[in-house]
Amino acid sequence: MHIFMTATQQKHFEHVLLRQQAELVARRRAYLAGMTRSDPARDVLLQDGDDAAQRAPDRDIDLQRVEEDVACLSTINAALVRIAAGTYGICRECCTDIPVERLEISAQTPYCVACEAQCECGRKPSHKL
Numbered sequence: 001m002h003i004f005m006t007a008t009q010q011k012h013f014e015h016v017l018l019r020q021q022a023e024l025v026a027r028r029r030a031y032l033a034g035m036t037r038s039d040p041a042r043d044v045l046l047q048d049g050d051d052a053a054q055r056a057p058d059r060d061i062d063l064q065r066v067e068e069d070v071a072c073l074s075t076i077n078a079a080l081v082r083i084a085a086g087t088y089g090i091c092r093e094c095c096t097d098i099p100v101e102r103l104e105i106s107a108q109t110p111y112c113v114a115c116e117a118q119c120e121c122g123r124k125p126s127h128k129l
Contacts, residue, residue: 004089004097005088005089005097005100009100010083010088010089013079013083013088013089013103013107014080014083016107017076017079017080017083017107017108018080020072020076020107020108021073021076021077021080024069024072024073024076025073027065027069028066028069028070028073031063031065031066031069072108075108075109075110076107076108078108078110079107079108079109079110082110089103091110091111091112091115092110092111092115093111093112093115093118093119094112094114094115096112097112098111098112099112099113
């Protein structure tokens with residue numbers, strides 16, 4: 001068990017993640033305005049008039065933002081699970097400690113810098129334990 005992070009630091013990151021989670025949920029609700037993901041698409045298809053084609057790209061942008069927020073929300077939820085499991089701040093690939101400075105920048109990251117770089121290049125890190 002790694003004990004590089006104090007309980008206070010861990011609590012800080014938990015609060016950061018919970019705040020980000022709440023912001024994303026609120027923003028998602030605002031984008032969708034209470035509709036399901038299929039409702040906006042149906043509304044665009046059912047609209048009459050010449051401006052429907054002009055509104056469609058705006059709605060597409062909103063839906064893309066929602067999809068990005070859902071993906072981000074998933075990584076935040078996974079980080080909260082790691083906090084509860086006691087594995088937060090430990091790289092999922094190489095099991096080294098993720099520097100607190102990196103977590104300050106991206107609290108939900110599951111990887112150290114080296115493993116993240118390899119993942120972004122499309123390679124699987126070769127030093128998994």
